Amino acid sequence: MIKRLFLFVLVCVMHTAMYAQTDTQSKAQMVFSNDFHDASGQLGNLTAHFITEKTWTDMNGEIGAIVRIKVTGMSVSEMSKLKVIGSANASVHDTQFLENEQEWIVPLSKGTNMWLEMSHPTYGKSTRLSLPKLKEKGMYDVTLVNNRTTTIVVHSLPDGADVYLDGNHHGKTPCEISEQRFGKHDLKLMYGSKTKEVKIDVEEGHTFFDDFDFRERRNINIISSEDNTTIYIDNQLIGQAPIHNYEVLVGPHTFKAIRTGSKGYNDTQIDEQTIDISSQTEIKLYPIKKGNVQVLTRYAGKPVYAELVVDNKDKYTSEPSYKVNLPYGTHSFRVSYNGKSKEKFINVNKPEQTQVFKLSAKNDVVWPWQREYDIAPVGFSLAYVYKQLVTTGEGQKLKESGVWPDGKGKTLKGMQAGLHFQPCFKFGLGLYTGLFYELYVSTSKKYDYDMFIEHCAYVPVHLYYRIPFGRKVALSVHGGLGFNYVIHGAFSAKDEDIEDYTDFYEEDGFPKKFNMAMEVGAGLRLGAFQLNFQYGKGLNDHKSYSSQGDYKTIQNKYTFGVSYMFSAE
Structure with missing residues (x-):
């Protein structure tokens, strides 16, 4: 009995020891x-x-x-x-x-x-x-x-990449993988057609893995208006321009170029631009903005090969025009030709601009049309104008206004106002044209109608020739076609019981609304004013008396006026 009891106790002790050892091991x-x-x-x-x-x-x-x-x-x-x-x-x-x-x-x-x-x-x-x-x-x-395990956390940019750990799929990022042993593992992420594989070492404090960026990138080139300009992308220093094949994410970025002050420039200058890389891979930055200045020189009205000096140091020769690239700011320009020179201070403040230097031909032997002159192609004109109908045929010649049947007055008088344009192109030749309004008024006491009023539009198309005698003194002549059109012509009745007569033109025996004439004119420019004279001889037949015989009726016109000239310079 004692032996059995001892054996039972021994088995229990051994079982307890084995269980404790197994539990400790687990x-x-x-x-x-x-x-x-x-x-x-x-x-x-x-x-x-x-x-x-x-x-x-x-x-x-x-x-x-x-x-x-x-x-x-x-x-x-x-x-x-x-x-x-x-x-x-x-x-x-x-x-x-x-x-x-x-x-x-x-x-x-x-x-x-x-x-x-x-x-x-x-x-x-x-x-x-x-x-x-x-x-x-x-x-x-x-x-x-x-046997120690932990939870691994995997992130990617963007989210949604498939995660494989030691060959097993664990879902998409962001992804947490629990009960993973410490030590080395194979981690693979797939996003679309892109794959990234790494060996990771899991240890205390190293369970988060996010070095997986699948965003699209492109290589860009960065150039600057000045080399050695400091370049920043999204406020991160990149280096000195020019920079080639620099990889950035597709999308908008802020590019900044900084040029510190140096000889020839003032304080630090910065150019900052936000550019979308998805549509542009060459970045141009201009911390020192520059503009092109086209310099042209005219002497006696024609281009010449003048010498150009910029800022009293840079000299250009043997060209009819120059394109000079300069930093924004004020610069001095001096041109010289045939012993004459002119200097200007020009503010360069835009990418492209043109400057024309005109050298005076005064006291030089030149053709008249080459003299320096204010071209002044625009003038506002006020003039006195009158016209008359001239009928010839059957050995007769009749002059009349064509308005009153009693033959009162042989002309229809009025006023003319409008703008005329007379640009001169080469050798003194040019064009004379414009747009004018004409108002004619005539009265009579012998009929039921006591007043006639007419409104007209007039456009001349003439060749033009000008001979200048000074900068604002010139004689000009012109000639060509003139076109008149009656907008409205009507008689006013004396008595209220009688209606006004508004159908004067275009009826049988009455003049036509349209009149075309061959015209000649002259102008004398004196400073801001120009005296004008013009005569026009009608070309089309108004047929006022054609029903009575072999007659032809034309309309002639005379104009005397003065213009105020606006300079085109």
């Missing part, structure tokens, strides 16, 4: 796997580490054995923190961690009933490894497994 974060084996014939590249007798001896100087401990599920940096602990008879000493091979080398005494443990400052102690009898100069392998 809770341990580092566990020795059941793969302890003799590897004496597989030294590999470790032979060089153990070529001396001393290496193979234990701490008592006796020849011993070596155990290689490989570690899985742990980063290299964490492996290096491990410490080897052994039983007293194991004589653990001179342990080494080989980083490249990621394993520990532990020299031990030969013998029996020995054990090993591994200790880590964060994970604690491993399970205990009971060692079999070791042979002299034996080489043994065993694996220590880190």
Whole structure:
């Protein structure tokens, strides 16, 4: 009975001890796997580490054995923190961690009933490894497994990339993958046709992985109006212009070029632009803005090959015109030709502008049309105008106004106002044209209608020739066709019982509304005013008396007026 009771107690104690050991092992974060084996014939590249007798001896100087401990599920940096602990008879000493091979080398005494443990400052102690009898100069392998797990977080730009960890699909970013062992893993992300693969080392404080950017990029070139300009992209310093094949994300970016003050320039100047890279890959920045100035020189009304000096230092010669690229600001320009010169201070403030220098031909022997002259192609004119109908035929000639049947007055008088244009092109020749309004008024006391009023539009199209005698003194002649059109012509009745007569033109025996004439004229320009004279002889037949015989009726016109001239310069 006593023997049975003792045996039962012994079994319970042993079962409790075994259960406690199993429970401890299940809770341990580092566990020795059941793969302890003799590897004496597989030294590999470790032979060089153990070529001396001393290496193979234990701490008592006796020849011993070596155990290689490989570690899985742990980063290299964490492996290096491990410490080897052994039983007293194991004589653990001179342990080494080989980083490249990621394993520990532990020299031990030969013998029996020995054990090993591994200790880590964060994970604690491993399970205990009971060692079999070791042979002299034996080489043994065993694996220590880190059972600790963590959650890995994977992000990408943009979201939605497929995540593969150690070949297994875990969803799309943003992605959390739980219960992953520490140590090395293969991580692959796929986004559309793009793939990124990396080897990651999971360890304490290193569980977040976001170095996966699938956004589209392009290579751009950045140039500046001045080399060595400092370039920033989105406020990040990039370098000095010019910059070639610089990679940026597709989309809008802020580009800034800064040019510090130097000789020839004032303070620091900046050009900042926001540009969408999806549509543009060459970026041009202008911290020192420049403009092109087209310089033309005229002497006696024609282009000449004048000499140009800019800012009293840059000289240009032997060209009829010059295009000079200058920084924004005020610059001096001086042209010289035939002993004459002219200087201007020009404000360069836009990308393109033109400056014309006119050198006076005064006191020089030149053709009349080459004299320097204010071209003044526009004038506002007020004039006295009268016209008459002239009928010839059957050996007779009759002059009349054509308005009153009693023959009162042989002309129809009025006023003319309008704008005339007389640009001159070459050799004094030009064009004379314009648009005028004419008002004619005539009265009579012998009829039921006491007043006649007519409104007309007039347009001349003439060739023009001008001879200048001074800058604003010139004689001009012109000739060509003139076109008149009656807008409205009507008689006013004396008595309220009689209606106004508004159908004067275009009836049988009455003049036509349209009149075309051959015209000649002259003008004398004196300063801002010009005296004008013009005569027009009708060309079309108004047929006032054609029903009475072989008669032709034309309309002639005379104009005397004065114009106020507007300069085109």
